[in-house]
Amino acid sequence: MATDEKENDDLFENLAGASERSAAEPPPPLTRAQELLRLGKALHDMMAIAINRYTKNCGDTTASRREGTAVFFRFAQRSLGISQGSARYYIRCYQRFGDNPEAMSVFTFSELRILLAKHVTAEHIAAMVRAKSGNATMTREAFRGA
Structure with missing residues (x-):
């Protein structure tokens, strides 16, 4: 399910804004593991934004969730320079160890x-x-x- 180019541009702007807000918060001194888990949380939150946007516009279907996820991974690669595999890895570590x-x-x-x-x-x-x-x-x- 594809949305028009304007909606994708808006979504990328929202994701970029979330990324900038995460980067703007001055963190306390963290271990490398804590830094990477924080990155995992930021990526997790950005992916949720993309999925929520697609399910809102296209209905809560497997196809719209997959499209939202795909848009997020394209954003991570193009705008953040993080490959899909690395993004998945950071998100999995956050989901497993973030709490x-x-x-x-x-x-x-x-x-x-x-x-x-x-x-x-x-x-x-x-x-x-x-x-x-x-x-x-x-x-x-x-x-x-x-």
Whole structure:
């Protein structure tokens, strides 16, 4: 379901505005993992804007949700220089760990990536947080066995 060019331009302007607002807020000092999770939240919010816009204009159908998602990924690539794969990855990390401040403060982003595996449960993550908190020199190899 395609909308006219004006609506796409308006949507890109809304997404760009959301991106600029996110960038304008001065953040406290963050770890690299926290920075990337913040990026994941911003991308998640921008994707929601695109999907909501399409479902509002075209009806809440699978096709309109897919089109809104596709427009968001084109925006991320063209305007932000973030590939679809990277954007999905940042969003997934935000969705999985955004409400887990302990994981965000203890793990590196590459460790969070390992913990995204489908077989890793919330209980497993909590145990890994405890293990990493007690052993700051814990290596990524310990995560691979997770």
